[in-house]
Amino acid sequence: METTWEDQLRTAGLRVTRPRRAVLQVLAERPHADVDTIVTAARVLHPSLSPQAVYGVLEALVAGGLARRIEPAGAPALFELRVGDNHHHLVCRSCGAVADVDCAVGAAGCLTPSDTAGFVVDEAEVVFWGLCPACRVQTPPETARVPEHHDRGGVRA
Amino acid sequence: METTWEDQLRTAGLRVTRPRRAVLQVLAERPHADVDTIVTAARVLHPSLSPQAVYGVLEALVAGGLARRIEPAGAPALFELRVGDNHHHLVCRSCGAVADVDCAVGAAGCLTPSDTAGFVVDEAEVVFWGLCPACRVQTPPETARVPEHHDRGGVRA
DNA sequence: CGGTTCTCTTGACTGAGTCAAGACAACGAC
DNA sequence: GTCGTTGTCTTGACTCAGTCAAGAGAACCG
Structure with missing residues (x-):
């Protein structure tokens, strides 16, 4: 990873927060993770993390171009870091x-x-x-x- | 329409019922209709029609190859008769x-x-x-x- | 017409995702 | 370093699409 999560977040105009670092970390380890998986895994890094926070973080990441949402029919949305x-x-x-x-x-x-x-x-x-x-x-x-x-x-x- | 709804239903091994005829009729008039639209429109032909019945009918039609379900990300499922x-x-x-x-x-x-x-x-x-x-x-x-x-x-x- | 089987109705329920208010934390300025 | 502003997170209530289950009802076969 050339650029750090911090750099990428700042470049997108986003603040660097613990929930965001945790979510990015999880997505780097597990491409195509759903919200539930992300919440569970990210709680290892940040135990008080709430599902709604993850929805917010993911929305910010997608809007900032750091993540991409995929929605296979009949399954909850998945997220990945491969963009562009x-x-x-x-x-x-x-x-x-x-x-x-x-x-x-x-x-x-x-x-x-x-x-x-x-x-x-x-x-x-x-x-x-x-x-x-x-x-x-x-x-x-x-x-x-x-x-x-x-x-x-x-x-x- | 060469073959009637009745024929198509029977060919698929399905019974011919009022709800099914109503749903097929609606789908023929409105391609890409969602469940809510179908229920509303089909009630003109069959006022006591329940949403659950429509789910059941659509499942049967899809399984029987008479209809196709499409699920654009972020929107309720849509149904159409163009298959194959x-x-x-x-x-x-x-x-x-x-x-x-x-x-x-x-x-x-x-x-x-x-x-x-x-x-x-x-x-x-x-x-x-x-x-x-x-x-x-x-x-x-x-x-x-x-x-x-x-x-x-x-x-x- | 009568029985069997499939289908529909009714109603409770689940699960993903959203909305809103207030507490909290990150960043920038001093 | 600390202070204020502003963006972000937590908590909790809520919406909406879709599912599950039990019993009533209708279609098809003989």
Whole structure:
């Protein structure tokens, strides 16, 4: 890590506080963590941390460009520190695990819709649904966070 | 409509009921409707219809392949009858309006991730975020359903 | 028409996330 | 260092989408 959390927070115009350092620390260790996971893990560093504080911290981090929120359908929001690079996500239908994927074809042009219906598009979000290596071989764990759903009509890979 | 709702329901192994006909009717008139909209509109045809019944009907329709559920981040789930064709969605960040887009490049191969990290991918879901024609020219209406969010780090179009 | 089975209604409940008020802590100035 | 301002966190009540469960009711089969 070249720049410290302090530097990044200050650069974004944010004060450096204990809750923020704790949340950043947790996110660095666990990419794609949900709020509950972050609260639990961050309490090791800051026991009195409240869930609402974490919501506030994450909102500030996202607004400041230090973190990114991802919201897979049917699961609570996840947060990650990888920002500014065109990467997408693989999500396990069974256990909810998330993995990063670099942009499908390298060029964003691939994802320009043919007909935008008058919309001004500023972002293309891609989610690949499937089964992670662990769930592929064993019976789905009951810790599943993404409800089983039938074909959602998307692109067959 | 070549085949009737009745035919489609029966083909899917579902009984033909009043709530189901009402929901299908509403979805045919309003693509991308949320549960609340469906309940309200369907009550014109079936006044005693309960929200829970609609959840049940929609679950049955999705499981039977008659409908598809889409869940834009930060908004309640939407449902549509277009199934089985590789189409994606444009979502307005301001008012939550949704429009259909045909598959970006025509070929699903475009959306095969380069490195699947061991995942078995069965679907690629694409959401284009932007502003709809109406919100582009006027101040955002307070009926906005998608919270304003900063850059989410996705592909810049 | 009658029985079986699926579906709907009613109502209580969960879980993620939001809102608001006041206490507290970080930063800048002196 | 300390003081004041301002942004941030804590506490607690609340909203909203969606789920669960039990019993009433309707659709389909014979």
